[in-house]
Amino acid sequence: MNKIALIVHSGYGHTFHIAQEIAQGIKQVADVSVDILTTQDASEKLDTLAQYDAFVFGTPTYMGGPSTGFKAFADATSSLWFNQVLKDKLAAGFTNSGSLAGDKLATLQYLSVFAAQHSMIWISLGILAPQTKSGHGATPEDLNRTGTFLGLATQSDTATVATTPAPGDIKTARLFGQRIAEITKRWTQK
Numbered sequence: 001m002n003k004i005a006l007i008v009h010s011g012y013g014h015t016f017h018i019a020q021e022i023a024q025g026i027k028q029v030a031d032v033s034v035d036i037l038t039t040q041d042a043s044e045k046l047d048t049l050a051q052y053d054a055f056v057f058g059t060p061t062y063m064g065g066p067s068t069g070f071k072a073f074a075d076a077t078s079s080l081w082f083n084q085v086l087k088d089k090l091a092a093g094f095t096n097s098g099s100l101a102g103d104k105l106a107t108l109q110y111l112s113v114f115a116a117q118h119s120m121i122w123i124s125l126g127i128l129a130p131q132t133k134s135g136h137g138a139t140p141e142d143l144n145r146t147g148t149f150l151g152l153a154t155q156s157d158t159a160t161v162a163t164t165p166a167p168g169d170i171k172t173a174r175l176f177g178q179r180i181a182e183i184t185k186r187w188t189q190k
């Protein structure tokens with residue numbers, strides 16, 4: 001059984017909604033389990049993180065970068081960094097924000113550098129942007145409608161998490177989860 005941890009901070013619930021959809025995608029793959037941990041939970045049980053094969057880091061984009069809640073977790077992992085406890089484990093990242101672009105790429109770049117500091121191996125999104133096939137811009141139903149490749153970038157309106165992010169973002173989150181689970185199985189094959 002492979003184990004994946006989703007470690008997420010969410011101020012208003014939209015990023016947490018996406019975490020749940022990624023987890024649904026992970027659950028589509030046999031012999032892979034997933035735990036969703038808030039950044040606060042994860043910070044309080046750092047010594048349990050070595051049991052996971054892969055990590056999916058999630059944060060809203062606040063002021064063009066990760067939230068304070070996520071950064072507090074990241075800083076707490078410096079104790080693991082010293083001994084490179086997470087070395088050669090897999091990592092992926094996602095972020096949600098209010099604008100379609102919203103400087104989310106800067107947040108994903110931060111998450112990938114964070115993973116690299118731990119000598120982890122980064123998994124990209126792996127889904128083409130819609131205009132590559134259709135020749136026009138994205139609709140709310142399209143996969144990867146923000147055209148981001150480093151990780152998953154979704155957009156939510158100021159509305160209840162039941163109706164936002166858009167259906168295309170939800171589908172993309174599930175496919176991303178599935179990809180992470182399948183890659184985790186391949187990476188840990190004996």
Ligand SMILES: Cc1cc2nc3c(=O)[nH]c(=O)nc-3n(C[C@H](O)[C@H](O)[C@H](O)COP(=O)(O)O)c2cc1C
Binds near residue numbers: 064
């Ligand atoms: C302090 C703060 C800073 C924000 N900065 C950005 C930003 O840089 N780009 C953007 O597109 N949206 C920004 N937003 C909007 C949030 O990203 C958006 O509300 C998102 O849904 C929040 O996710 P959450 O519900 O998981 O907290 C900001 C919101 C707050 C509260």
